[in-house]
Amino acid sequence: MSELCFSFLFLVFISIPLKVTSQDINADRNVLLNLKQQLGNPPTIQSWTPSSSPCDWPEINCTANSVTEVHLRDKNITAPIPPTICDLQNLTLLDLAYNYIPGEFPPLYNCSKLQTLDLSHNYFVGPIPDEIDRLSTLVYLDVGANNFSGNIPPSIGRLSNLQTLYVYQNLFNGTFPKEIGNLTNLEILGMAYNEFSPMRIPQEFGLLTKLLYLWMTRTNLVGEIPESFSNLSSLQHLDLAGNNLEGPIPGRLFTLNLTHVYLYHNNLSGEIPRPVEAMNLVEIDLSMNSLTGSVPEDFGKLQDLDLLNLFSNRLTGELPASIGLLPALRNFRVFRNNLTGILPPEFGLHSKLEGFEVSQNQFSGQLPENLCAAGVLQEVVAHTNNLSGEVPESLGNCRTLQTFQLHNNRFSGEIPRGLWTAFNLSTLMVSNNSFSGKLPSELAWNMSRLEISDNKFSGEIPSTVAWWANLVVFEASNNLFSGRIPKEITNLSSLTTLLLNGNDFSGELPSEIISWRSLTTLDVSNNKLSGEIPAAIGSLPDLLNLDLSQNQFSGEIPPGIGNLRLTSLNLSSKRLVGRIPSQLDNLAYENSFLNNADLCADDPTLKLPDCNSKLHESKGFSSRHLAIILTFAILVILAIPVLSFFIVRDYRRKKRRQYLATWKLTSFQRLDFTEGNILSNLTENNLIGSGGSGKVYRIIINHSNESVAVKKIWNSKKLDYKLEKEFLAEVEILGSIRHSNIMKLLCCISGEESKLLVYEYMENQSLHRWLHGNKRRGSVYHTVLDWPTRLQIAVGAAQGLCYMHHECPTPIIHRDVKSSNILLNSEFKAKIADFGLAKMLTRHPSSHSTSEVAGSFGYLAPEYAYTTKVNAKVDVYSFGVVLLELVTGREANNTDQNMNLVEWAWHHFSEDKPIVEILDPGLRESSFLEEMIMVYKIGIRCTRASPSKRPSMKEVLHALRSCCPEGGQGAEKKVSDIDVAPLLGSVTGTYLSGYKNGKKGSEEDDSMIYDKV
Structure with missing residues (x-):
């Protein structure tokens, strides 16, 4: 009996845990199924069913038959996370990264065992809550790549178990706390790309003695690097790039301040090992700050240092020779400083050097001999220094070399033969030195940029130039080249720039140049070329700059040159004859035809003879002609007093009439109102906006409540010259063109003290207000534009710009395309507005250049930074910014990471991140x-x-129409089936350096950015 009782009790005892465990997993399944429903039943987690165990679901990990980990990364989740997820009582890991989760920081404070929380790459907004410390068991926290804002609360310093903290790439605009220094277990701290208020690095960060990885790129840091960083004895990766740090780099930054070392009373043998603190650092990036002083000698002690970026600072002095001895150094970048002295000669001899960039300093002496000793060197960028001597012969055997830039130095001798043909070389830039020798018969197969101007190269261009098929830029100006320009050079179909000026070339310019379809610049001036100008030049569609001056060309100017959209033209000092193309007869080209005595024009604007006049051929006057002229002169003298009387009288009458009739209306459309209707309603009650040129009013013009918009400029009697130009440009352009996607100018009204432009009224005002007005508190533009409407607006605006660029009798450049200048009517039809900065290309020759930068920052094309010459592509650039605004919802000058919208979008694009993240x-x-x-x-x-x-713009419009389901042929055609590859092209290389998923990406010398994109 006793044995039976014992057996029964034993069975009851062992069944209790099984029953409890079964209840736990059933409860967890119910929680997860409820979670799935609350998340909108995402199709990506359809494996969650009531008939299976959660431990068998791919997204779930279990321990002891209880759910401990939930992995929902990249599951297309668009709903907020409910607090019921914390009903999983043993949950230790929650991964929600790469989704579209909105709302504020999720309420997870009841997840009492949570150790890992990843919320990165979502749409979370608002501040990090002060009660974050309630998640006291957290070891890993990642909230990067969201829209969190405000301050990082001091309470985060109470997460004592935290080892990893990522808050990068958010909208934080407040402060971060010194209490982070209390996280003594912290190993990884990533705070990069946040526009914090200007802050010094807290001294308390020196308490993070276990820190391995510190990433604070572009966090608005100011002041000096604190001396307390010398306590970061475990640090391996330090990145403080892109801030406003100043002062010297602390000499003892990476060395523990040991005050006592006791080694007596031991039985030690062998060498004393080097201090661990001098061994840890692998990457140092202090670039793009305002650091001063010299490069510390202590850098030479960092035996594991792989990357050293100190570029774009104000460093001075010489480089420590010990840096050249570092055994692990692969990337060394100190360009754009004020460093002097010689480059350490042992660079590359002791390490596998890949990148060596020392440009824009004041280095002297020779280039180190052994840069490619390890056979992995990819970049040598040493331009703009005082370097001299010959290029080391060893570099001629460096097959891995991709770019070699030595321009603006004092090098001499010949380029090593092997360097011309280095297998991977794509860029060779050695201009402005004293190199000599001849061009090789072979060139690296991948060479795209060859710049050898301002040297002493001689001989002929070899006929094998036809094999240089990938060449895009060929600059060989101001050398000693001679002979004929070989016709084989016309085979280079990828050329955009060809500069051969300042040499001794003779013979004719090759005529078979139709393959130069991409050429934008051709300069063969200051040679001895002869014959006629090839007519095919007039068929090069992208040609912008043409200089054939100081040669011996003869014959007529090919008519096709007049059809080019040239920003610069020089045909001076030649033997040209005949008529110049009528399109070139304007002041934009007043210095383009100098010293050509036999040129003429049909209707001369330039200082050229009239082709239709024979007066200049007369040898003299007959006596009859002289008598006629004398009689005419006497009559004029007698008539002057009479004419003067009538002119003065009429002038006074005219002035009196002008004074009485103050306002003058000039109509461009049929009107059903008078100037009186407009003038009587210019009151503050009707004011709807104001800008740099004046005020804008909405005025009702009839009983049907139809409205017009009136732009009033000049509120003082003293007329501003700039506003005068804007007014005349807008009136001339809008008064002469008609297009459904361009703002209709109804009339202009001129007065003594102000001028009025009367437009059709656009009920929905500007695109900018609909995209960005809803982000401002109190805005009435609270409705989010849906995508079909946005695409309709994009197509409409593109149609207006396409008409201006390609269909107007006189093409128009707007020069201030932006979302606030795209107005919307009641049906959200887009119209291009505000032509105050626009210019007509042929009617106003000055439209080819401008004395000041026009347009709006964030929308300005990069060429404004280096030239006043502009063409229609500046509008294409600005319209591209508008397209990025439409898809991202971000303003042109207001993104995270301290970048404008274009930089931010390219940064994301270069890292190959999913595009959906930035929509x-x-x-x-x-x-x-x-x-x-x-x-x-x-x-x-x-x-x-x-x-x-x-x-x-014609190509852009075609591509946008292809995106419309109902646009073009085949309404059912999918976007994925549309071939827009000719428009999109390919993007190679990295536009901006940065980070992906919290890890460092590839670095690029910004001098190479424009070469790669």
């Missing part, structure tokens, strides 16, 4: 995802740095 969070229609991605790519293409790489 406007207000657009939830997944059915339009393909169209949005396509428009994003078009915006990227439009904002390329090089004007020649941007599409025309």
Whole structure:
């Protein structure tokens, strides 16, 4: 009996845990199924069913038959996370990264065992809550790549178990706390790309003695690097780039301040090992700050140092020779400083050096002999120094070399033969030195940029130039080249720039140049070329700069040159004859035909003879002609007093009439109102806006409540010259063109003290207000524009610009395209407005250049930084910014990471991140995802740095219409089936350096950015 009782009790005892465990997993399954429903039943987690165990679901990990880990990364979740997820009582890991989760920081404070929380790459907003310390068991926290804002609370310093903290790439605009220094277990701290208030690095950060990785790029840091960093004995990766740090780099920054070392009373043998603190650092990036002083000698002690970036600072003095001895150094970048002395000669001899960039300093002496000793060197960028001597012969055997830039130095001798043909070399820039020798018969197969101007190269261009098929830029100006320009050079179909000026070339210019379809600049001036100018030049569609001056060309100017959209033209000092093309007869080309005595023009604006006049051929006057002239002169003298009387009288009458009739109306459309209707309603009650040129009013003009918009400029009697130019430009352009996507100018009214422009009224005002007004508190523009409406607006605006660029009798450059200048009517039809900065190309020759930068920051094309010459591609760039605004919802000058919108979009593009991450969070229609991605790519293409790489507005319009489901042929055609590759092209290389998923990406010398994109 006793044995039976014992057996029964034993069975009861062992069944209790099984029953409890079964209840636990059932409860967890119910929690997860409820969670799935609250998340909107995402199709990506359809394996969650009531009939299976959660431990068998791919996204779930269990321990002891209880759910401990939930992995929902990249599951297309668009709903907020409910607090019921914390009903999983043993949850230790929650991964929600790479979704579209909105709302504030999720309420997870009841997850009492949570150790890992990843919320990165979502749409969270608002501040990090003060009660964050309630998640006291956290070891890993990642909230990067969201829209969190405000301050980081001091309470985060109470998460004593935290080892990893990522808050990078948010909208934090407040402060971060010194209490982070209390996280003594912290190993990784990533705070990069946040626009914090200007802050010094807290001294308390020196208490993070276990820290391995510190990433604070572009966090608005100021002041000096604290001395307390010498306590960071475990640090391996330090990145403080892109801030406003100043002062010297502390000499003892990476060395523990040991005060006592006791080694007596031991039995030690062998060498004393080097201090661990001098061994840890692998990467140091202090670039793009304002640091001063010299490069510390202590850098030479960092035996594991792989990357050293000190570029774009104000460092002075010489480089420590010990840096050249570092055994692990692969990337060394100190360009754009004020460093002097010689380069350490042992660079590359002791390490596998890959990148060596020392440009824009004051280094002297020779280039180190052994840079490619390890056979992995990729970049030598040493331009703009005082370096001299010959290029080391060893570099001629460096097959891995990709770019070699020594321009603006004092080098001499010949380029090593092997360097010309280095297998991977794509860029060779050695201009402005004293190199000599001849061009090789062979060139590296991948060479795209060859710049050898201002040297002493001689001989002929070899006929094998035809094999240099990938060449895009060939600059060989001001050398000693001679002979004929070989016709084989016309085989280079990828050329955009060809400079052969300042040599001794003779013979004719090759005529078979139709393959130069991409050429934008051709300069063969200051040679001895002869014969006629090839007519094919007039058929080069992208040619902007043409200089054939100081040669011996003869014959007529080919008429086709007049059809080119040239920003500069020089045909001076030649033997040209006949008529110049009529399109070139304007003041933009007043210095283009000097010293050509036999040229003439049909209707001369320039200082050229009239082709229709024979007066200049007369040898003299007969007596009859002299008598006629004398009689005419006497009559004129007698008539002057009489004419003067009538002129003065009429002038006084005219002035009196002008004084009485103050206002004058000039109509461009049929009007149903008078100037009286307008003038009587210019009151503050009707004011709807104001800008740099004046005020804008909405005025009702009839009983049907039809309205017009009136722009009033000049509120003082003293007329501003700039406003006068804007007024005349807008009246001339809008008064002469008609297009449904361009603002209709009804009339202008001129008075003594002000001028009025009367437009059709646009009920929905500007695109900028609809995209960005809803982000401002109290805005009435609270409705998010859906994607079909945005695409309709993009197509409409593109149609207006396409008409201006390609269909107007006189092409127009707007020069201030932006979302606030795209207005919307009651049906959200887009119209281009505000032509105050626009210019007509042929009617106003000055439209080819401008004395000041016009337009709006954030929308300005890069070429404004280095030239006043502009063409229609500046509008394409600005329109590309508008497209990026439409797909991202971000303002042109207001993004995270301390970048403008274009830099931010290219930064994201260069890291190959999913495009959906940067789309406007207000657009939830997944059915339009393909169209949005396509428009994003078009915006990227439009904002390329090089004007020649941007599409025309005609191409942009075609691509945008292809994105419309109902547009073009075949309404059912999918966006993915549309071939827009000719527009999008390909983007190689990295536009901006940065980080991906919290890890360092590839670095690029910004002097090479425009070469690669």
